[in-house]
Amino acid sequence: MENAMKLCIFENTTWENFLPLTYTRASFDLRCGVYSFRKRIAKHYPAEEISLLVREDIKQLYQDRYPDFSINQIEKGDTLLVNGLLLYNEMVQHEVDKLDLGEALFYDDELISAKIQNNQARNIILDDITNLLSNIKKLKTDIQPIKYIWQLIHRNPQQLIDDFELFSRDKTNYLIQDGIFHVVNPDKIYLAKDVILEPGVVLDASDGQIMIDEQAHIMANSVIKGPVYIGKKSQVNVGAKIYEGTNLGRLCKVGGEVEDTIFQSYSNKQHDGFLGHSYVGEWVNIGADTNNSNLKNNYQSVKVYFYPNNNFKNTEMQFFGCIFGDHTKTGINVTLNTGTVIGVGCNLYSSLLFSGFIPSFSMGSADRLGDLRLHKMLETAEIVKKRRNLRLSDAERLLLQKCFDDSSHARKIFHKVKR
Template structure:
């Protein structure tokens, strides 16, 4: 049975993060959403049904992927925003042909052996002869859902994908590991003297070639990605996932950082989701709790009403290639769009549009040529190239948002 991972209109709830990536590439736990679904649902072919706006970029980035290709035969279509639960996965794996699971108006999963030249999740539910079953709490609906489910999924991933409980490792003198059977260290991991890894209340996964510098503390559940560096005296509290090639210092709690992002210096970041190639200047701080203790409401894209996150704790969402200057202060529930460059004493609050430049109260458009030049330099520092497809995507996003301000 072929697995087809699709994204639907819910991807817009995850802007700005999904302006530049497939929804299945969002991180929650130690893995990306698609990686977990691939591992659990099939050992056969996988096809990715992605939005046309990022199709060219993904075809370039993943030439070995089957993208927007639907082959004949037995097929299982699964929404890549699927939230793991044993009961839900049992339902999916026992679907018969022309049976579907739905959450409200959203398609969760659908099995079919019909020929599909194309696939529209919305139209599937209108087809004659399809049997549907409603399921609750099956899909992530907003980045806040990922942030608040992150600890649970780190624990799940540890138990199912990093399950060598006899994993043996040596540490430098002076490093302390509490509950070592709840810790997984990859190859080439380096722990400097004074490091504390506390897995008493949840697992800690330190992936290959990561470096934890002197006197840094990591409290589980936590995931530190490949080739990432945790700086001197950093405090990584529970429920954090830090993707590959990041540099992180200061204080973090319940955060997801996608990859290639730097928050090197002192300052607090809590209950937040950062994309790739983000840089937070020294002493940047964010708020993740309102003084009124009310639920955090966040900006929605495409002229929809603000989104109630249904939680008191939610910090900020920051899109790819955004830079914040030293001493930046970010308000509760702030959304900072892709490709922005901000500095100054103003409180960064509400919604900062894509490709914004300057102080929060005096925003100007960030010239697209200047942005692309900086993005190229940033990637060159990691021996990577800003491809023509990336340039085209960012230019398209610029015209879509900045010219309509």
């Protein structure tokens, strides 16, 4: 891409397909493979000025978090627009970079990428992106963005493998093969600086790469079978069984048995219990012996609650576990049925089986759900974030307030049904 070209990553119009995870973030900050969509795209254009185009609800949140980026503003000059739900790789980059100014790639009616000439800096909202393309030359492409949450889980193992070269490129590998741990297929294992491996750890990359990022701590007698990514400062507890497709973001603590599951960051599952084919948001705590089902007894494909339709949708996946919205907590011995979708800020307890859809800010047992008071949830969130030397910002509070208000109707309906 030309040196003067600026990069604008825009949020896809299908962001509601990724609720409850996108209540609290742009869809391009969801993770699949080592990186979020946004970070992977940016890594392909490391020298470019970056702007982000998001919906108005989360504009202030992003301005607070990323002061070096232009949020909902396109600067003067030539700009490359990139759909924020592309699993970017060299093939995608090659096709995008072939565009001339005034050209755009479309998959059906969905914008994939465009190169535009912007004569002056301008503020813009997500819904107005089509105004930038009024005189654009439209070209067809086979490149498709990710469309549903369950695709993230399905694509994640292969994406971990695909990300290995990008992640380890031009970096020192600190793997030492004569340590007090066991390594299988070391050429597919990368350890960053200051990783701690305790005695008896097994790193088995027979079926895919293992990447352990800076200052991660892998405790004694845990087994990791790739493809797996362990994020910065994350911890794998004693005797854990970490199977293929596990993907931990920054500062997570995980124990027990985990398979084909994505964690955003700052979430914990410290104790025994199975978690499979699931997606865990941020600031989630999964209690001891919480277990989920990821396969139906009749081996049929799993249906999950789909927010845009206010109904259940067939994922066409045989294996699918749970979705945990941000700030959700489960108590000890909680059991979660196949395909359970849990919203933001829930507090679930008892050993009765939870299933189907749990609206945001729900509290209680599977047979008796009520409302979790917003001020109580915010108090807990503040305490939890302080433990990581962070604070709950005003923008986060407003966003959680909106989520609480928007989910009130769903709570009335689904809590009544549960009872």
